[in-house]
Amino acid sequence: MNTIVTTTNIMPADWRDFFTLTKPRVMTLVIFTGICGLLAAPGTIHPVIGFTAILAIALGAGGSAVLNQWWEADLDKGMKRTASRPLPDGRLRREDARDFGIFLSAVSVGLMGVAVGWLAAISLFAAIIYYAVIYTMWLKPRTPQNIVIGGGAGAFPPFIGWIAVTGEITAMPILLFAIIFMWTPPHFWALALFVKSDYAKVGIPMLPVVAGERATRQQIMIYTVLLAPIAIAPWLIGGTSWVYGSVAVVLSALFLMLAVPVLSEERQGADPLQPEKRLFKFSIVYLFALFAALVADRVLFANGLIGGGVFA
Known part of the structure; x- marks a missing residue:
């Protein structure tokens, strides 16, 4: 202990x-x-x-x-x-x-x-x-x-x-679990990239400390790619309508776009906001917006304003 x-x-x-x-x-x-x-x-x-x-x-x-x-x-x-x-x-x-x-x-x-x-x-x-x-x-x-x-x-x-x-x-709560499960690595590893000295000082084996920044950036990209189809899956299995589906597609595309500079360690001139910090901030918005869209989809469906979801 x-x-x-x-x-x-x-x-x-x-x-x-x-x-x-x-x-x-x-x-x-x-x-x-x-x-x-x-x-x-x-x-x-x-x-x-x-x-x-x-x-x-x-x-x-x-x-x-x-x-x-x-x-x-x-x-x-x-x-x-x-x-x-x-x-x-x-x-x-x-x-x-x-x-x-x-x-x-x-x-x-x-x-x-x-x-x-x-x-x-x-x-x-x-x-x-x-x-x-x-x-x-x-x-x-x-x-x-x-x-x-x-x-x-x-x-x-x-x-x-x-x-x-x-x-x-049923399938839907398992998918909701899976979305956050797959979202967590790119979210926290983006944070770990700019606070890795803290983790190193106290001996916590976070990925940037143990495997280095390059491996961490690669893993962030891998999990971001894996997250996209899982985020869209509730729509694909008929659990939601196109309302949630379209939001999930757009948000996941933006997540991928922001992960690319993290992978390449690209810097935009004198931009003080590093790509990993930008990705970390967006990842929070991503999860809030995705789940808000899920609720909006359900409310619209329940009131007969949209169709196409069975909420399995």
Whole structure:
């Protein structure tokens, strides 16, 4: 287990420090994709039950984020990007963070099971274990493929949202899972390219550190190419109409166009925004826009304004 962070003084914590541990910026994307999975699913769900499902997803995401920072507190202290977090900065005791993370995780699974359904609860439990244990404790410190395999942790929210409504696992929620799973490597490796010194300093074997920038750029391109047909697949199998399909095609084409300069390490004159930074920023827009299109497609279909999707 990681060595304990020692600080000469533990400053009094307040609720904002505990809230910060839940990684609210990351949770925004988790909640959004979870809501999209819930709203895009066929059938109906009572608004209170739907809200409870999203609340449980948010609590589970927050709990796993807290456990991630509890385990990596010593690593975070050595990286400029994370040194000001509550644990490495000495604003919280590590034991308090651990207990808080376990509490949030347990409440989230119990709430999902009792109020929504146990299939959704089991999926949420799997997501928490995937991120807090499989990714954080096992994969991240051991293999440069940590992001590839660990991408499954962030891919659960729309999957869970969908089965919270339907109570079953079909092709569509699996595809929603696969979209985020394949999106994660180019998204995080683009980030890793311009913060690789931080990872190298604390010994985390991120791909740019272990295999070099060239191999990382090649892998970003490979996963971007693989992502495109998976993003379009919900339309191809008849799960959505042309509305989602056209948005997925355009967004995936733009993703590919932005990945090409990353592959070639092309620089546009004195442009201060490196290709990898541009790709990283767009990748966030890409995921938000893609899932928003999924919901819009479902709303239009449900109101009889478009046809062509069966929402399998």
